Amino acid sequence: MERLLATYHITASPQEIEARAEALALEQSVEMPEAAITREEIRTTTLGRVHRIAARDAQTFEVTLSLAASTTGFETGQLMNMLFGNCSLQPDVQLVDVMLPPSLLAAFPGPRYGIDGIRERLDAPHRALTCTALKPQGLDVESLAALCGTFAEAGLDIIKDDHGIANQAYSPFSERVRACQRAVRAATSRTGRKSFYAPSISGPPDQLRAQLALAAEEGVEMVLAAPMLMGLPVFQQLTREIFPGPVLAHPALTGALRIAPPLFLGRLFRLFGADAVIFPNFGGRFSFSQEACHALVDAARGSWSNLRPALPVPAGGMSVERVPEMIEAYGTDCMLLIGGNLLSARSALPARSREFVTAVERASRGEHR
Numbered sequence: 001m002e003r004l005l006a007t008y009h010i011t012a013s014p015q016e017i018e019a020r021a022e023a024l025a026l027e028q029s030v031e032m033p034e035a036a037i038t039r040e041e042i043r044t045t046t047l048g049r050v051h052r053i054a055a056r057d058a059q060t061f062e063v064t065l066s067l068a069a070s071t072t073g074f075e076t077g078q079l080m081n082m083l084f085g086n087c088s089l090q091p092d093v094q095l096v097d098v099m100l101p102p103s104l105l106a107a108f109p110g111p112r113y114g115i116d117g118i119r120e121r122l123d124a125p126h127r128a129l130t131c132t133a134l135k136p137q138g139l140d141v142e143s144l145a146a147l148c149g150t151f152a153e154a155g156l157d158i159i160k161d162d163h164g165i166a167n168q169a170y171s172p173f174s175e176r177v178r179a180c181q182r183a184v185r186a187a188t189s190r191t192g193r194k195s196f197y198a199p200s201i202s203g204p205p206d207q208l209r210a211q212l213a214l215a216a217e218e219g220v221e222m223v224l225a226a227p228m229l230m231g232l233p234v235f236q237q238l239t240r241e242i243f244p245g246p247v248l249a250h251p252a253l254t255g256a257l258r259i260a261p262p263l264f265l266g267r268l269f270r271l272f273g274a275d276a277v278i279f280p281n282f283g284g285r286f287s288f289s290q291e292a293c294h295a296l297v298d299a300a301r302g303s304w305s306n307l308r309p310a311l312p313v314p315a316g317g318m319s320v321e322r323v324p325e326m327i328e329a330y331g332t333d334c335m336l337l338i339g340g341n342l343l344s345a346r347s348a349l350p351a352r353s354r355e356f357v358t359a360v361e362r363a364s365r366g367e368h369r
Contacts, residue, residue: 114308152187154353239273266299
């Protein structure tokens with residue numbers, strides 16, 4: 001039977017680690033003492049096994065478990081449950097890596113568009129892409145649409161809702177999508193350059209379906225979704241069955257679980273269908289290290305069976321001045337997200353937005369600003 005390999009970092013003493021690893025294998029498979037198993041076939045097939053233990057330092061160990069692929073049911077929620085369900089409640093455990101067998105990979109086709117598909121839709125085959133966010137939450141529909149028009153006139157590729165913008169009374173989803181999409185369409189007809197508005201979808205399944213139907217009806221090319229807020233199984237379904245365009249994944253709530261960001265944002269979001277993944281860039285207002293960011297980007301773009309690569313989107317307190325640095329760090333197969341730094345320009349927002357677009361184009365060609 002096929003098995004998956006799940007790797008964890010566990011805090012324990014050298015004297016405790018073997019027993020701790022064996023307990024984790026039980027917890028993440030049969031969830032009962034091995035002595036209580038009465039059927040030999042369960043012991044030989046379903047029971048989790050300790051595959052490897054390696055010391056990282058005096059108090060931290062890397063433990064790899066072998067788990068039966070059949071226990072996942074080949075679906076999103078149960079896969080996450082088997083990887084990190086019960087042990088997410090144990091503060092000494094972090095999930096850091098996963099190796100899936102062919103049968104499991106076949107159950108998750110990954111991004112429908114990925115990097116190449118997004119580039120094709122934007123007619124931008126080579127350079128890094130640009131993205132901004134509509135802020136602050138609390139603006140009315142007319143003001144948000146005006147921002148969309150300004151950003152599209154400046155030539156930004158993706159103009160997304162801030163993930164805090166949902167279906168509030170001051171900016172109802174249906175009115176906002178129609179107005180913002182109309183503003184972007186008018187601006188791109190003048191510039192001749194494609195820009196996409198990506199509304200933030202939210203709520204229970206019936207509301208999500210209605211929002212996605214409206215977005216498709218209005219010609220929206222991309223949506224923003226927070227997989228952990230709506231639930232990973234719901235996210236996986238909408239990327240494959242409901243919305244016909246690319247899906248941009250937001251990392252909200254992912255820090256609540258002890259899952260290494262390169263695995264969670266770079267590989268698992270990609271596995272569940274994210275075409276592009278926003279992540280906190282190093283040196284911004286979050287604590288991701290440069291090493292973690294590079295590992296995340298490698299996970300999102302690297303070769304992985306037949307899954308399309310997902311587009312990495314560094315964000316979180318970035319500035320136009322850092323554009324050359326970010327493109328040097330990640331190359332041109334990325335989309336740079338700058339929001340507040342543009343909006344801080346106030347009346348000079350159009351010029352600052354054009355400066356962002358120009359900086360990305362120059363840095364993509366290897367030119368210095």
